[in-house]
Amino acid sequence: MGCTEDQKGKCEDDALPAHQVVLTDFYAGKYEVTQALWKAVMGTTVEQQCKMAGQHNVYGVGDDYPMYYIHFREATTFCENLNQILANQLPEGYEFALPSEAQWEYAARGGVKDEPSMYAGGKFASDVAWYEGISEHSSHPVGQKQPNELGLYDINGNVWEWCQDWYDEDFYKHSALQDPVNANCAANRVYRGGSWDYEAKLCRVSMRFYGAPSGRTINLGIRLVLTKVGAATLQIN
Numbered sequence: 001m002g003c004t005e006d007q008k009g010k011c012e013d014d015a016l017p018a019h020q021v022v023l024t025d026f027y028a029g030k031y032e033v034t035q036a037l038w039k040a041v042m043g044t045t046v047e048q049q050c051k052m053a054g055q056h057n058v059y060g061v062g063d064d065y066p067m068y069y070i071h072f073r074e075a076t077t078f079c080e081n082l083n084q085i086l087a088n089q090l091p092e093g094y095e096f097a098l099p100s101e102a103q104w105e106y107a108a109r110g111g112v113k114d115e116p117s118m119y120a121g122g123k124f125a126s127d128v129a130w131y132e133g134i135s136e137h138s139s140h141p142v143g144q145k146q147p148n149e150l151g152l153y154d155i156n157g158n159v160w161e162w163c164q165d166w167y168d169e170d171f172y173k174h175s176a177l178q179d180p181v182n183a184n185c186a187a188n189r190v191y192r193g194g195s196w197d198y199e200a201k202l203c204r205v206s207m208r209f210y211g212a213p214s215g216r217t218i219n220l221g222i223r224l225v226l227t228k229v230g231a232a233t234l235q236i237n
Contacts, residue, residue, distance in 0.1 A: 129156035158221075159196070
């Protein structure tokens with residue numbers, strides 16, 4: 001985890017040191033949460049979310065487009081609602097949640113990779129991600145780019161993805177070995193992966209980004225994990 005050799009020296013201070021972590025088994029969503037799924041669980045559309053954010057434009061509308069204009073608490077409420085809806089269908093002891101940074105990066109790197117690379121599933125961002133310069137100023141329907149080794153799509157580009165962790169630029173210097181997640185309250189939460197309106201270098205699998213939990217933006221959505229209750233999860237206040 002962190003800025004490893006495959007990042008070819010493109011290291012930010014907050015992605016150092018590179019370090020090993022141990023994760024409890026989990027499942028990761030094949031796609032980012034789509035507008036259709038969000039509407040089915042939460043009852044709101046991206047146009048409504050846009051108005052709540054005080055914006056006047058949407059950047060990709062349709063059932064298969066990723067949902068955006070989601071602030072952090074809405075993201076966790078979505079997980080809570082989905083857990084209630086599917087309570088009788090989930091594996092015993094598992095729940096839907098936002099990924100920890102460590103879970104997200106493991107998923108992005110493709111698990112045990114044959115050939116580590118800078119991006120999730122390829123050496124070139126254009127193969128796996130929608131980003132500034134090729135996105136035509138919009139998000140895109142999920143699953144159009146090449147998946148990574150775990151069969152996950154758009155984990156780079158399209159929309160940023162909220163993680164559970166509070167942001168700490170020095171967290172990698174003292175994070176736990178087993179299921180690390182930063183539960184120390186701070187000003188910002190972490191999100192990862194890059195987006196359609198940011199340059200390709202921010203799509204790298206080691207790149208960390210952050211924002212205020214109350215922020216709704218044109219380029220910030222979610223991807224779910226299905227994880228064992230209590231593994232890499234924290235209490236949301």
